[in-house]
Amino acid sequence: MVRGCAPPEEPSCWSSESAGKESDEMMEAKDGQASWLGTNGYGSRREEDGVCHDDSATPVRANTVDELHSLQRKPQVVEDRHRLQLQSISASLASMTCGIGPKLIKGDPARKKEMVGKAVTHHQHHITVPTITVSDSDLKFTHVLYNLSPSELYEHAIKYEKGSFITSSGALATLSGAKTGRSPRDKRVVKDETTDDLWWGKGSPNIEMDEHTFLINRERAVDYLNSLDKVFVNDQFLNWDPNNRIKVRIISARAYHSLFMHNMCIRPTYEELENFGEPDFTIYNAGQFPCNRYTHYMTSSTSIDINLKRREMVILGTQYAGEMKKGLFSVMHYLMPKKQILSLHSGCNMGRGGDVALFFGLSGTGKTTLSTDRNRILIGDDEHCWSDNGISNIEGGCYAKCIDLSQEKEPDIWDAIKFGTVLENVVFDEHSREVDYTEKSVTENTRAAYPIEYIANAKIPCVGPHPKNVILLACDAFGVLPPVSKLSHAQTMYHFISGYTALVAGTEDGIKEPQATFSACFGAAFIMLHPTRYAAMLADKMKKHGATGWLVNTGWIGGSYGVGERISLAYTRKIIDAIHSGELLDTSYKKTDVFGLDIPRKVEGVPSELLDPINTWEDKDSYKLTLLKLADLFKRNFKVFADYKNGGVSDLADEIAAAGPNFLF
Numbered sequence: 001m002v003r004g005c006a007p008p009e010e011p012s013c014w015s016s017e018s019a020g021k022e023s024d025e026m027m028e029a030k031d032g033q034a035s036w037l038g039t040n041g042y043g044s045r046r047e048e049d050g051v052c053h054d055d056s057a058t059p060v061r062a063n064t065v066d067e068l069h070s071l072q073r074k075p076q077v078v079e080d081r082h083r084l085q086l087q088s089i090s091a092s093l094a095s096m097t098c099g100i101g102p103k104l105i106k107g108d109p110a111r112k113k114e115m116v117g118k119a120v121t122h123h124q125h126h127i128t129v130p131t132i133t134v135s136d137s138d139l140k141f142t143h144v145l146y147n148l149s150p151s152e153l154y155e156h157a158i159k160y161e162k163g164s165f166i167t168s169s170g171a172l173a174t175l176s177g178a179k180t181g182r183s184p185r186d187k188r189v190v191k192d193e194t195t196d197d198l199w200w201g202k203g204s205p206n207i208e209m210d211e212h213t214f215l216i217n218r219e220r221a222v223d224y225l226n227s228l229d230k231v232f233v234n235d236q237f238l239n240w241d242p243n244n245r246i247k248v249r250i251i252s253a254r255a256y257h258s259l260f261m262h263n264m265c266i267r268p269t270y271e272e273l274e275n276f277g278e279p280d281f282t283i284y285n286a287g288q289f290p291c292n293r294y295t296h297y298m299t300s301s302t303s304i305d306i307n308l309k310r311r312e313m314v315i316l317g318t319q320y321a322g323e324m325k326k327g328l329f330s331v332m333h334y335l336m337p338k339k340q341i342l343s344l345h346s347g348c349n350m351g352r353g354g355d356v357a358l359f360f361g362l363s364g365t366g367k368t369t370l371s372t373d374r375n376r377i378l379i380g381d382d383e384h385c386w387s388d389n390g391i392s393n394i395e396g397g398c399y400a401k402c403i404d405l406s407q408e409k410e411p412d413i414w415d416a417i418k419f420g421t422v423l424e425n426v427v428f429d430e431h432s433r434e435v436d437y438t439e440k441s442v443t444e445n446t447r448a449a450y451p452i453e454y455i456a457n458a459k460i461p462c463v464g465p466h467p468k469n470v471i472l473l474a475c476d477a478f479g480v481l482p483p484v485s486k487l488s489h490a491q492t493m494y495h496f497i498s499g500y501t502a503l504v505a506g507t508e509d510g511i512k513e514p515q516a517t518f519s520a521c522f523g524a525a526f527i528m529l530h531p532t533r534y535a536a537m538l539a540d541k542m543k544k545h546g547a548t549g550w551l552v553n554t555g556w557i558g559g560s561y562g563v564g565e566r567i568s569l570a571y572t573r574k575i576i577d578a579i580h581s582g583e584l585l586d587t588s589y590k591k592t593d594v595f596g597l598d599i600p601r602k603v604e605g606v607p608s609e610l611l612d613p614i615n616t617w618e619d620k621d622s623y624k625l626t627l628l629k630l631a632d633l634f635k636r637n638f639k640v641f642a643d644y645k646n647g648g649v650s651d652l653a654d655e656i657a658a659a660g661p662n663f664l665f
Ligand SMILES: Nc1ncnc2c1ncn2[C@@H]1O[C@H](COP(=O)(O)OP(=O)(O)OP(=O)(O)O)[C@@H](O)[C@H]1O
Pocket: 361, 362, 363, 364, 365, 366, 367, 368, 369, 370, 381, 382, 399, 400, 401, 402, 403, 404, 405, 507, 554, 555, 566, 567, 568, 569, 570, 572
């Protein structure tokens, strides 16, 4: 039995409580034969007719299997507030052209049949919007599956979504469909009178769209969602800082999407949900349905559209769940700086003594891997805010890369992959359901999304004091950046604005092998304002709170990609330990040519010859050429920022530009 509870109309002797009492009595009765025999109550043997009946257990009071099943479930109490929730959801799903929302019923459409003969309205609350019916879609009901639990979402996924399976660890394996990474080229932002301060034009991730086209796509998504039998609705929060938290609503067609967001956003308590009211931002995820390529601004059948004025986002033509996560992150990159709060594409953890470290870096550089650390408390793995009160995580979950995941190297992430976790695009044994993390046959970008409390030493609530160390992670496929260097203030800004890495395969659609990339603020795909605006805020906060900047190369040593190899995670962890402990603050340093980086001569647990990359390259000439090549790429990339006058860091601009590589080519 899932729950030993009876429907409220049944006498209380059917409750689990009295069932428990009965068995106690039976235990007592064991000693005294007299009371054991001849009793007629449940739980005893009757021998009056000379036949020993096998009914020593309490018989079930049900005439059919269906009735028995109905006893399993504790019905939800339905009250007036559910009507308000449904009204709010119907308003969210209102079509622009007819101005009214669909008729909604709360509950699973599959349970309709079971309910026949029962008091359906006890379980399924519905609202109807008074209207003169003009279309067939107005005649139907849409079932709303509101903030379902992981167990319920598992059942929906397994029943209705191809490719959904329970793996041997209990995680839900699922497929994200044709897209296995984000599609930044298909992202659009509505340009209107409220978005003058956004970063537009060359280098910006914000490709413009007009309001009318947005509404066309919105209508397409809403019509699609309303045509379905059922939609999933998640009402959740973003940002653990209670003063700056926002309420988000995600309307989607797949249990996979609903479970993903359940894990990734902050889960409201029962009381918080009672008082949720209207969302601050709504996502319409109609990912299975394409956009119409004849629509203006559309260059493919995928479109991810953000409208800041309407506080809405529409997803068409991609089921990759990361679009929702990172779409909301873009929104936070717009909203938070307006309140002087810096939004960051970074991981964050804290030592037992309260020292906080930020881990910046592009996709695949190690934010999740390195912020998840046995010896430290995890605040978050990917998206944070830095306000006057300190750091807060934006999310309620983590999103780890799984390719080549091993229990030995990443034990905490391994342990987090259990019941409730969404495993995207992994390959598993058909029978044992053991996942093979080395398999890339669906994609290299396999992922696990789990609630943050699945990491044993997570900090709940996910907030912490001002950071002491700011670690910039780069996965340098050229293999010329040192494994670790200490940065001056200007160098920290230079490398933050540059946002260099060698993008690791897969996270962005179409990238199949590492290639050098510059992405301002280590997240150009998500920022909304000009990069210098975020950099100025970071400079200010680091100065004010005395944080030290570090550049850590989690990429190649001993040669470029193809010749050398990626530095071992074990060494990188030793380097990070030395930063946290303060060991690297008082060690001796030497300055490198070209980039002018200060590299330590010694790090506990790491062979010293690794610390200067020239030592690990066999071909020294090739090393020098590669170093100059990378430096040149840095210079070219930085030119657009050095020329930029309106970012608010003009006094700093020269100093920052001078902190980049210096050489004659
Ligand atoms: N030396 C190393 N340091 C860090 N990570 C390493 C190292 N060597 C290999 N890796 C692997 O690189 C990957 C880093 O991915 P991770 O999930 O931490 O990326 P991320 O920065 O969080 O990216 P995203 O923003 O896309 O989530 C992991 O698969 C990790 O096992």
